[in-house]
Amino acid sequence: EAQVTQNPRYLITVTGKKLTVTCSQNMNHEYMSWYRQDPGLGLRQIYYSMNVEVTDKGDVPEGYKVSRKEKRNFPLILESPSPNQTSLYFCASSLYQGSREKLFFGSGTQLSVL
Amino acid sequence: AQTVTQSQPEMSVQEAETVTLSCTYDTSESDYYLFWYKQPPSRQMILVIRQEAYKQQNATENRFSVNFQKAAKSFSLKISDSQLGDAAMYFCAHNPTGAQKLVFGQGTRLTINP
Numbered sequence: 679e680a681q682v683t684q685n686p687r688y689l690i691t692v693t694g695k696k697l698t699v700t701c702s703q704n705m706n707h708e709y710m711s712w713y714r715q716d717p718g719l720g721l722r723q724i725y726y727s728m729n730v731e732v733t734d735k736g737d738v739p740e741g742y743k744v745s746r747k748e749k750r751n752f753p754l755i756l757e758s759p760s761p762n763q764t765s766l767y768f769c770a771s772s773l774y775q776g777s778r779e780k781l782f783f784g785s786g787t788q789l790s791v792l
Numbered sequence: 793a794q795t796v797t798q799s800q801p802e803m804s805v806q807e808a809e810t811v812t813l814s815c816t817y818d819t820s821e822s823d824y825y826l827f828w829y830k831q832p833p834s835r836q837m838i839l840v841i842r843q844e845a846y847k848q849q850n851a852t853e854n855r856f857s858v859n860f861q862k863a864a865k866s867f868s869l870k871i872s873d874s875q876l877g878d879a880a881m882y883f884c885a886h887n888p889t890g891a892q893k894l895v896f897g898q899g900t901r902l903t904i905n906p
Contacts, residue, residue: 709892711892711893713896718801718898719898720796720883720896720897720898720899721883721885721894721896722896723893723894726892726893728892734892736893737893766835768837770837775892776892776893776894777825777887777888777891777892777893777894778825778887780839780842781837781839781894783836783837785834785835785836786835786836786837788835
């Protein structure tokens with residue numbers, strides 16, 4: 679089944695404790711991206727990747743890191759999480775680009791930073 | 793800044809009735825794409841409909857159709873014969889020129905009354 683797999687689904691952590699949210703797609707998509715969803719703000723892009731070893735900042739990249747060592751994986755890293763990073767996070771992928779094609783989304787990660 | 797505005801935070805409709813969700817966007821370009829995504833309580837993001845701006849014809853997908861008014865920069869979603877499974881948060885999205893992302897509106901929560 680074609681899908682974007684995101685883990686974990688829920689995560690509670692404390693300020694400053696490094697964490698990684700994993701994302702993997704099995705559709706051989708070149709484009710992958712991370713969004714965060716906050717009430718009243720919709721979804722906002724954090725980082726995106728056009729292909730292996732090609733990543734770039736989105737609208738809200740502060741406090742986040744990403745890497746794209748393999749085509750299928752695009753982990754989101756929070757080196758020192760803070761309470762303002764409490765949010766619902768989505769990984770998304772598409773075949774070539776993330777602006778004109780259908781985006782395939784993961785099932786989301788609800789992160790709470792205490 | 794590119795913006796997408798959904799002015800109705802919440803809407804409700806009786807089962808089997810028709811409801812229209814509003815969306816306006818800001819752009820100076822003539823070629824772009826617009827999307828409606830549905831987010832049910834499962835949190836999964838599901839593409840409902842996609843519209844290419846250069847196409848005059850309004851996109852339709854079964855009970856879902858759009859009213860695309862290019863000059864007014866309006867992109868409303870009409871749901872006919874509403875069903876209980878249509879209850880969800882609906883997001884309107886637009887692709888800013890030259891950016892590999894979507895800009896999402898704030899969302900409209902749709903409730904279906906039996």
